[in-house]
Amino acid sequence: MARLTGGIATSHVPAIGVAIDLGKTNEDYWKPLFAGYDFSKKWIKEEKPDVVILVYNDHASAFSLELIPTFAIGCAESFQPADEGWGHRKVPVVEGHPELAWHIAQSTILDEFDMTIINKMDVDHGLTVPLSLMFGEPEKWPCKIIPIAVNVVQYPPPTGNRCYNLGKAIRKAVESFDADLNVQIWGTGGMSHQLQGPRAGLINQEFDNQFLDRIVKDPEGQAKVPHIDYVREAGSEGIELVMWLIMRGALDKDVEEVYRFYHVPASNTAVGHLILKNKT
Numbered sequence: 001m002a003r004l005t006g007g008i009a010t011s012h013v014p015a016i017g018v019a020i021d022l023g024k025t026n027e028d029y030w031k032p033l034f035a036g037y038d039f040s041k042k043w044i045k046e047e048k049p050d051v052v053i054l055v056y057n058d059h060a061s062a063f064s065l066e067l068i069p070t071f072a073i074g075c076a077e078s079f080q081p082a083d084e085g086w087g088h089r090k091v092p093v094v095e096g097h098p099e100l101a102w103h104i105a106q107s108t109i110l111d112e113f114d115m116t117i118i119n120k121m122d123v124d125h126g127l128t129v130p131l132s133l134m135f136g137e138p139e140k141w142p143c144k145i146i147p148i149a150v151n152v153v154q155y156p157p158p159t160g161n162r163c164y165n166l167g168k169a170i171r172k173a174v175e176s177f178d179a180d181l182n183v184q185i186w187g188t189g190g191m192s193h194q195l196q197g198p199r200a201g202l203i204n205q206e207f208d209n210q211f212l213d214r215i216v217k218d219p220e221g222q223a224k225v226p227h228i229d230y231v232r233e234a235g236s237e238g239i240e241l242v243m244w245l246i247m248r249g250a251l252d253k254d255v256e257e258v259y260r261f262y263h264v265p266a267s268n269t270a271v272g273h274l275i276l277k278n279k280t
């Protein structure tokens, strides 16, 4: 059977992708941020996941206000990097795992999560920046990737609790897939940030660090935190953090914290990063 071995959380700031693509990673502003992922790049080379279930949000690249799925799963053979206004990122095509993706769709839908099935979609910085941070700049991504897109752009996003429970359903689905696969789940977005309005530029380091502690040690408590607390404390785009609860729900209640990194600022946000492993 397939095994869900670990979870990664990371911010997905678009400017990080631009810094990589324009060769700016050694500049003073960016150097400490990329150094924070050196350990992770080595770690994932040793872990060698076959498949990554990558939870992220689309930023009006594949979807728009015309179509807003709450949870959507990418079942296609491949996904092209999106053109977000300045051309497609020159990163490898994202190869999916249609068999496992359809299995997760079936299992989670029969478990009463109304997943939207996607057979064609371009993937934006929300998905490609985490891949670049973890894998660097390879010719080909070293594993298959199943995108799970979550609406955190247009109110109402799903609750933290719903996300946490979806994570549990995803784990059940993975562990009932009859193939010897090492599967990881990643949750992306955050940390505190607000991109618009009078509070644009908001970063709340105290909230971020509490969130990092709680998502590791008290995920059930964190899952109960209402949207308004994220918006008040972490800014309007801080709500992206509910996606980390999908990753966390797919892991054991008691996990090993392999690595943590926190850095301020990158563009308009704080960058948070965790590597978690199941003990069982």
Ligand code: DHB
Pocket: 012, 013, 014, 015, 059, 189, 190, 193, 195, 237, 266, 267, 268, 269
């Ligand atoms: C920024 C961060 C994001 O998560 C995002 O999706 C867009 C912009 C920023 O900091 O600029």
Ligand code: FE
Pocket: 012, 059, 126, 189, 190, 240
């Ligand atoms: Fe974002």
